[in-house]
Amino acid sequence: xxxxxxxxxxxxxxxxxxxxxxxxxxxxxxxxxxxxxxxxxxxxxxxxxxxxxxxxxxxxxxxxxxxxxxxxxxxxxxxxxxxxxxxxxxxxxxxxxxxxxxxxxxxxxxxxxxxxxxxxxxxxxxxxxxxxxxxxxxxxxxxxxxxxxxxxxxxxxxxxxxxxxxxxxxxxxxxxxxxxxxxxxxxxxxxxxxxxxxxxx
Amino acid sequence: xxxxxxxxxxxxxxxxxxxxxxxxxxxxxxxxxxxxxxxxxxxxxxxxxxxxxxxxxxxxxxxxxxxxxxxxxxxxxxxxxxxxxxxxxxxxxxxxxxxxxxxxxxxxxxxxxxxxxxxxxxxxxxxxxxxxxxxxxxxxxxxxxxxxxxxxxxxxxxxxxxxxxxxxxxxxxxxxxxxxxxxxxxxxxxxxxxxxxxxxx
Numbered sequence: 001x002x003x004x005x006x007x008x009x010x011x012x013x014x015x016x017x018x019x020x021x022x023x024x025x026x027x028x029x030x031x032x033x034x035x036x037x038x039x040x041x042x043x044x045x046x047x048x049x050x051x052x053x054x055x056x057x058x059x060x061x062x063x064x065x066x067x068x069x070x071x072x073x074x075x076x077x078x079x080x081x082x083x084x085x086x087x088x089x090x091x092x093x094x095x096x097x098x099x100x101x102x103x104x105x106x107x108x109x110x111x112x113x114x115x116x117x118x119x120x121x122x123x124x125x126x127x128x129x130x131x132x133x134x135x136x137x138x139x140x141x142x143x144x145x146x147x148x149x150x151x152x153x154x155x156x157x158x159x160x161x162x163x164x165x166x167x168x169x170x171x172x173x174x175x176x177x178x179x180x181x182x183x184x185x186x187x188x189x190x191x192x193x194x195x196x197x198x199x200x201x
Numbered sequence: 202x203x204x205x206x207x208x209x210x211x212x213x214x215x216x217x218x219x220x221x222x223x224x225x226x227x228x229x230x231x232x233x234x235x236x237x238x239x240x241x242x243x244x245x246x247x248x249x250x251x252x253x254x255x256x257x258x259x260x261x262x263x264x265x266x267x268x269x270x271x272x273x274x275x276x277x278x279x280x281x282x283x284x285x286x287x288x289x290x291x292x293x294x295x296x297x298x299x300x301x302x303x304x305x306x307x308x309x310x311x312x313x314x315x316x317x318x319x320x321x322x323x324x325x326x327x328x329x330x331x332x333x334x335x336x337x338x339x340x341x342x343x344x345x346x347x348x349x350x351x352x353x354x355x356x357x358x359x360x361x362x363x364x365x366x367x368x369x370x371x372x373x374x375x376x377x378x379x380x381x382x383x384x385x386x387x388x389x390x391x392x393x394x395x396x397x398x399x400x401x402x
Contacts, residue, residue: 087303090296090325102288107387120328123321124291129387186308186330 007034011043013050020050020064024078024100036073041112041158044068045136047078048114049163051093055080061181062166065093065113067101070131076109077101083181092181094121098128106130114163116142118182126151136160140167208235212244214251221251221265225279225301237274242313242359245269246337248279249315250364252294256281262382263364263371266294266314268302271332277310278302284382293382295322299329307331315364317343319383327352337361341368 005015009032022030044066051064066078079096082088091099093113098106110132117125117133122144125133132154135145145155171178179188206216210233223231245267252265267279280297283289292300294314299307311333318326318334323345326334333355336346346356372379381389 083304086300089299089302089304089307089329091300095291098291099287099289101290103284103290103381103386105386105390106290107385107390118328120321120324123324127319127321127383128290128385180304182328184308184329185304185306189306189308 001032003030003032005031005035007032007038009035011035011038013046016043016046017050017053019075020047020054020078024075027075033072033074036075039073041134041156042160044110044112045114045134045158045160046162047075048093048112048136049160049166051078051080052114052163052166055082055085056166056170058085060084061177062163062170063093063113063115065097065111067097067106067109067111067130070108070110076104081181084177089184090120092118092121094125098124110134112136114160115140115167117144117148119144122148126153132156134158136163137167139164140171202233204231204233206232206236208233208239210236212236212239214247217244217247218251218254220276221248221255221279225276228276234273234275237276240274242335242357243361245311245313246315246335246359246361247363248276249294249313249337250361250367252279252281253315253364253367256283256286257367257371259286261285262378263367264294264314264316266298266312268298268307268310268312271309271311277305282382285378290385291321293319293322295326299325311335313337315361316341316368318345318349320345323349327354333357335359337364338368340365341372 048064048066052062056062061081061083064080067076069076077097077100079100080093082091094117107129108131111130112134114136116135116138130153133148134156138157148155176188249265249267253263257263262282262284265281268277270277278298278301280301281294283292308330309332312331313335315337317336317339331354334349335357339358349356377389
């Protein structure tokens, strides 16, 4: 089969990081399907954290996400925020993963996101009828978990220490970028001008 | 100056259609800045309608949008839904225009959209602090105008007969695609199975 990662390979950070970097459509040419079947929520969330790290290393916002088929545990889509990399005012981890997955029925899938979803992504996740959302960081942001549950989406919180530490570091180092990603360039300008409108909601 | 469309050119559907098709960054190489200063809300909305027509002609969902600087009347970004063209479960007219505009302060801009914004786009428009939203069709969809006003966004309704007729025709001809764009592939499947969950909200 010539697979680099066989079914019996150890689940390690090196492998999960590689999975984050390998294009979704190439995964099954490199990693055995049986390997994915061994992974649990914590492993999938760590892949989301490695996607966040990839974005951070590219100078971008460190938020990653991936979509997993509930039945087969195959990764259907993954990605990270591309505000900086794509000059895109709104492509969050969740939308990047959805775009990568393409036109699909998401009602039997789980989306793992390294950071609690913003209002826009939360609306998108229930409109696209995701079965389940797993959130990897409610320390640095939270608020839409109850809204999602009220809309019928299953929500689990499973903090990933790497994701939480990375986002905290990024927010300390790049507060303007963090604000732009949540509230736009206008909020950053108003904040610098001393306005109150830029406060995080 | 070698401009194809000079300041004193007549504002016609042929010119507005051309503006819809010309890449945003090429507009001022082809059209005099003074021409844009002559345009009014109805003209900008007609450009959004031509963007919708472009998408329809490509086999896609007919919804277009553009972002105009309030002071200069320059077009900063424009686009249309790319569900079909980009295999993208969520790139509506509004997000396409925002992506095209890139990282900017939107607080002194107006977004013209050929169809009333969905819940996801409405959340995005106020989070990115648009000053004003002009809606070209509340016959085929509506509902978020009051929410946007409550969030401090100015909203004007200015129906464009071409946009309204086109969307009505598309919904008759492509009901599945229309539902997928609003509620996802899962809703289309449930509707075919006779479920009630797929009802439009």
